[in-house]
Amino acid sequence: ARHDFRVGIPDAALFPFETWRRLMARQLRASAMTAAYMDPSGQPELREAVARHIGVSRGVRADATDVLITHGAQQALDLIGRVLLEPGDCVAVEEPGYPPARLLFQSLGARVVPVPVDAEGLDVSALPDDARLVYVTPSHQFPLGIVMSPARRLALLDWARQRDAVVIEDDYDSEFRFGGRPLETLHGLDRSGRVLYVGSFSKVLLPGLRLGFLVAPPSLQRELRLAKQVADSHSQLPAQAVLARFIDTGLLARHLRKTRREYEHRHARLTEGLTRHFGSGLRLLPSVAGLHLCATFARGGARLEKALTGQARAAGVGVEALSPYFAGAPTRHGWVLGYGALTADGIDEGLRRLRASVAGAL
Ligand SMILES: Cc1ncc(COP(=O)(O)O)c(C=O)c1O
Structure with a gap:
């Protein structure tokens, strides 16, 4: 689609290629590389830099x-x-949720149970009793964009403590926050060492770099390191060194300030434009962060979603339907709209075409 509201990608045009290339060139020298294998957990200077960041x-x-x-x-x-998982173990995921996480746990032989998300986040009271792992995106629920309420955060941690379960907090895009005070992470609220905090540089930098990390309690560190070692020995050395420098010299902070400003601008344009073009026909879910937002249809379900998404595509506007993000029967219908691939002006034009393509059906 020419007007591409694709979800989950940042704008490559904002990436500091020049700087990255310069830092990378410095790493690709005999003096910076050795012929040895490195620490599976990662380069000390990068682990240091990420911890500080x-x-x-x-x-x-x-x-x-x-x-x-x-x-x-x-x-x-x-x-x-x-x-942490044995085949047949139960893993709870958000419904709707992030399909790659669901597929991953399934591929490891787990029994994956979708648990509904309401206006406060994951419905803790609906968690299956035997869940060994609970995967959540509390700071910006994927794909709905909801922020998990403080009460829910405490309830989830309480639940996990009573059942001796582990919580995975996927904080994939919360560096892009547009106002409001961030809530404390589950990791920060946890007093019993059962939250694994997962982060990614896919939104902040580029997904193709494949740079991410996890923060684990001491009791799991040795096993996780061994798992990384058997999986792929360790992540690539030059990229780790470059990222460490990028963080240490303040370049990441600067890049974040710049991109946050730009995405905030796009987020405002999209919110404003959706309201102007579709009025009460679309309900925008509250959203204060990230690179996408979610809008549900005020009236109409699966048939309307399919028809309008198809009409939009035919008019050159790429919008994603909400229902594929459900593992079970969808309970909400609408669109998930990303603004990583469109400039603010591109968003205006895309929305004009979107409105024309659905011709008053909303
Ligand atoms: C919920 C969620 N987690 C994580 C990621 C990033 O994954 P990765 O770091 O593997 O690229 C994304 C990107 O779209 C996401 O939406």
Whole structure:
């Protein structure tokens, strides 16, 4: 589609290619590389830098030794699953939720149970009793965009403590927050060492770099390190070194300030435009962060969603239907709209075409 509201990607045009190339060139020298294998947990300077970065940007209290460098959030989930799951174990995920996480746990032989998300986040009272792992996106629920309420956060941690379950907090895009005070992470609220905090540089930098990390309690660090070692020995050395420099020299903070401003601008245009064009026909779910937002149809269900999404595509507007994000029968219908691939002006034009393509059906 020419007007591409694709979900889950940042704008490559904002990436500091020049700087990255310069830092990378410095790494690709005999003096910077050795012929040896490195620490499976990641390069010490990067673990150090990440620990500091998430301390500042997210208030996560972690030492370098608590941080393990991965190939994206996806590998963090894989390592956690390898260490904690036996085939047949129950894993609870959000409904609707992030399909790659669901598929991953299924691929490890887990029984994956979708648990509904309401206006406060995951419905803790609907968790299956035997869930061993609970996967959540509390700071910006994927795909609905809801922020998990403080009460729910405490209820989830309480639930996990009573059942001796482990919580995975996927904080994939919360560096992009547009106002309001961020809530404390589950990791920060946890007093019993049962939250694994997962982060990614896929939104902040680029998904193709495959840079992510996890923060684990001491009791799991050895096993996670071994899991990373058997999976792929360790993440690529030059990229780790470059990212460490990028963080240490303040370039990441600067890049974040710049991109946050830009995405905030796009988020405002999209919110404003959707309201102007569709009025009460679309309900915008509250959204204060990230690179996408979710809008449900005020009237109409699966048939309307399919028809309008198809009409939009035919008119060159790529919008994603909400229902594929459900594992079971969808209970909400609408669109998930990303603004990583469109400039603010592109958003205006895309929305004009979107409205024309649905011709008053909303
Ligand atoms: C919920 C969620 N988690 C994680 C990620 C990033 O995954 P990765 O770091 O594997 O690229 C995304 C990206 O779309 C996401 O939506």
